[in-house]
Amino acid sequence: MKVKLLPSSFEEDGSPSPRQHLACIVIDDIVSIDAGSLAMAATDTMRRQLRDVVVTHAHLDHIAGLPLYVDDLFATLDSPVRVHALAEVIEVLERDVFNWSVFPRFSELSTQMGPPIEYHTIEFGKLFNIRDLQFRLFPADHKVPSAGVTVSDANSTIAITGDTSSLDGLSQSVGGFENVKAILVECAFPDELSEIARSSHHMTPAVLRNELEKLPSDIEVFVINIKPRYREAVIAQIAGLKLANVNVMEVGKDYFW
Ligand SMILES: [Zn+2]
Numbered sequence: 001m002k003v004k005l006l007p008s009s010f011e012e013d014g015s016p017s018p019r020q021h022l023a024c025i026v027i028d029d030i031v032s033i034d035a036g037s038l039a040m041a042a043t044d045t046m047r048r049q050l051r052d053v054v055v056t057h058a059h060l061d062h063i064a065g066l067p068l069y070v071d072d073l074f075a076t077l078d079s080p081v082r083v084h085a086l087a088e089v090i091e092v093l094e095r096d097v098f099n100w101s102v103f104p105r106f107s108e109l110s111t112q113m114g115p116p117i118e119y120h121t122i123e124f125g126k127l128f129n130i131r132d133l134q135f136r137l138f139p140a141d142h143k144v145p146s147a148g149v150t151v152s153d154a155n156s157t158i159a160i161t162g163d164t165s166s167l168d169g170l171s172q173s174v175g176g177f178e179n180v181k182a183i184l185v186e187c188a189f190p191d192e193l194s195e196i197a198r199s200s201h202h203m204t205p206a207v208l209r210n211e212l213e214k215l216p217s218d219i220e221v222f223v224i225n226i227k228p229r230y231r232e233a234v235i236a237q238i239a240g241l242k243l244a245n246v247n248v249m250e251v252g253k254d255y256f257w
Pocket of ligand 1: 057059142163
């Protein structure tokens with residue numbers, strides 16, 4: 001499968017910046033995990049093909065691009081944009097985002113093919129399919145109802161943690177790790193901000209090192225969701241862990257598993 005972390009900000013010359021303000025990971029140009037920068041950074045191919053969004057939780061940096069993406073495609077859609085998420089997450093989207101005040105309630109609008117957005121409630125542990133890909137949500141430790149997600153094709157499985165302060169949900173839910181080729185794991189704050197990380201339910205490099213002991217040591221680990229202001233500090237501290245299987249995921253690069 002092809003996996004890309006979409007950019008969300010730009011350098012002075014207009015080129016994509018590695019700083020990640022928003023969370024949005026696209027699989028095979030057809031499914032997005034979170035939609036932070038989906039409207040802003042999707043390619044034309046994605047705009048044509050991508051109609052499924054798995055939302056890990058309703059924090060703004062994970063959903064900011066969702067209303068704008070549906071709005072952008074509205075006039076040309078021949079099938080709805082399907083949002084797959086926990087019931088609590090869908091409730092927040094409808095109550096606090098698509099509420100007519102912040103943005104139109106697309107689920108109440110009708111086009112030739114019906115409402116332009118369609119919700120699919122997903123429970124932890126249940127397998128669900130989108131095209132040829134298979135997904136499963138696992139619990140994350142965050143301040144609000146949150147999930148991580150595994151994505152599998154015929155050859156490989158990857159896991160994406162979303163925002164979380166531990167890997168308990170992943171280590172207990174995935175079962176065997178034989179087919180798991182890579183884990184994309186958050187690490188929002190540097191160690192000196194461990195108190196903020198703890199209270200906001202995020203990880204620091206020191207926490208990440210301890211949490212990774214719950215997983216097989218040979219799985220490739222790619223760090224995502226680093227707070228832009230602390231990016232350099234977090235990268236230096238991750239390098240200091242001297243874990244050969246842990247790297248920072250590059251924004252805008254195609255990864256294949
Ligand atoms: Zn969050």
